[in-house]
Amino acid sequence: MQTSVALAGTPELAAEISPSADVGLESVDLVLRLIELLARSATPRRLTEIANELGISKARAHRHLRALLRRGYVRQDLDSERYEIGIKVMVLGEAVRDRFDVLTAMRPQMLRLREATSQTVTASALADDSVVVLELLPGRTLIEFGVRPGAALDLHASAHGLIALAFGPARLRDKALSEPLKAWTRATVTRPKELGAAIEKVRRQGWATAPDQVMQGVNALAAPVFDHRAAWCGTLALVGSTQFIPGRPPKFLIEQVTNASAEASRSMGWKARAA
8 A cells, every 4th residue: 555645835746655665765774784884893793793783683684795795895704704894885985085175175285294294194074073084194203193084083182173172163062061071091181161271272373282182192283274164174183292293382393284274275265364
């Protein structure tokens, strides 16, 4: 039995809804959850683990996994029979990544920053109210620092996050100041009042650092990138040892990062206000 639902004000348009349509949507949702599960997993997963985590039968999980295998979205280790994300997902990601204008604008500046400082350079932007690393350019130091592209950074405990709180949507700041703040180290800011003061300082000076906030001996120096509306759209940062990037960085590093972010902003159509 089918049910027709007329759209208000447009009697000539109607959507036919059947029980099979609901089943189809559930299958699509399940496939997307399955891909996300494998993409987040650090190691290949057993069929039983996948089925249990998704709350479905092994037979149903196996059926969807076989379909994804055929399309290249999932691969299976023949020895362990475990499943992991396939190369097709990376291929699609690379195909659409260049469409992010902010990343295109930041890439030349990332190269320039690495050449000028030899430090690791990272770029981030907001995704679903999380600051996500879009790209990382390894430094030329003895010890490398950085996080994988796609990683979400804590707003209160990272230089990228502090830039987002200072220049991003007000809802981010309201949320950060109203929720418990995780203590990664003894130096991590966990008091809302202290975080509020740090946000205001970042807004005034135009750059942020986060020494020892997530890991002892590691710091980042970040600056905001703005678009043609003068709205914050991303962040550029140096990442390295506190030996080279102290809590109060040398003027040279501050100028390098802020100049790079300003140049990326100009590529996005941003124009600095006259003094």
